[in-house]
Amino acid sequence: MIEQPYHHGKLREALLERAMETIEEAGVDGLSLRQLARDVNVSHGAPAKHFRDKQALIDAMALAGFESMNRLILDAAQSDSDLRSRFVRVGKAYVGFAVAHPALLTVMYSTKHHPDSSTELRSTGEQGIHIAQGMITEAQNAGALAAGDPETLAMVCFVSLHGAALLAAGKHLEGTTVDAVVAATTDTLWAGMAAGVPAAQLEQAGQLGEAAGHS
Amino acid sequence: MIEQPYHHGKLREALLERAMETIEEAGVDGLSLRQLARDVNVSHGAPAKHFRDKQALIDAMALAGFESMNRLILDAAQSDSDLRSRFVRVGKAYVGFAVAHPALLTVMYSTKHHPDSSTELRSTGEQGIHIAQGMITEAQNAGALAAGDPETLAMVCFVSLHGAALLAAGKHLEGTTVDAVVAATTDTLWAGMAAGVPAAQLEQAGQLGEAAGHS
């Protein structure tokens, strides 16, 4: 047995790293602060010195997840291809990340967050939409897409890809490959934005009634 | 104090009902079998007679959720309007349900399920896609939509609306109203399906590389 020094030195990083592994193996529910401490050969109270809460640890994981995901998306958006290909590439980057780190993605979009890190988390999480919005604006200026509010369209694209990402991460997409679904989704969205939506349809759609009951 | 009879009579239903309320108030993590038992004035071991596990209770909630959601979607799909309006209506029904019962929706699409109820859960959960697929086929036959594999297109629509539903449920859609996002999403999807996707684009999209790294 190697003698452990009293101070770990890089406990925070070690905890984060091990926690990432754990949630992918056993889900967020399978994450235990005490087991985590055991895994890193540290007493059960040690993690509290770096993460006041269990939720604080989870928040830290979510933030790290957004940061590494944003890097992937930004790379895809800045690749040197035509706009449409880059659009598809961004979609695949997003969904690819989701498939690679399903539990982390769930954590990232979990509702419960501490008010402190909440603001930083939120701004980091919204970065993806801004990238999409930039691409759409660029495509509209180039004449590849019809006119339309870029912010709303970006939201539509983000929302759709997010659904694909979560369903793919949850393995709810059996029957077809994930790639096929993403390709079909981005193609359909692009075709829809290229064709444009008649204003009459938009108004009409807004007037439909809501339906939300509970048995 | 009213004397409680030894046997509750409708414990299972009472537990399910109270559990539904609890998860919407405190999230799934805030659900405790013992607290649930206290809420219904029953001993802490009683719930085990109706749900062997905590997970079994959660599965039962998920199933009930799918059933009541399917009713709403089916109603929307069978309303007497033109195809496009019905399509939008289905989307609003889905997202409306999500906004009304956010925690329940999360539970419904949670990955962890018991192998027993898993099959029933899965088939009930897939019903929504089949409804969408039927509408798309009908619209294609009527000439309102371009040709294309209905199964894939239904998946695309479901995926997109699912994303909108989850983000709306998680209150991640600030800046715009939920209705606006749903309307824009269904409009864009419909326009894309009406325009159709050139086969050349589909092939091209399939050849793009995957991107999924981890820092």
Place this chain on the structure above:
DNA sequence: CTACCATGTTGACAGTGACTACATTAGTTT
């Protein structure tokens, strides 16, 4: 009437997150 069985109760157990008091170390000030 009796025997059975679904339903409910009680007690126990290990595991958890959070809190407190204490120990050890590193860095800074004097």
Place this chain on the structure above:
DNA sequence: AAACTAATGTAGTCACTGTCAACATGGTAG
């Protein structure tokens, strides 16, 4: 160099949880 201080890690405790086993109750079928 010595002493003070803050950061980091340890040990013990508390209320709470999910699950299990043993027992109590009461409706129902034979």
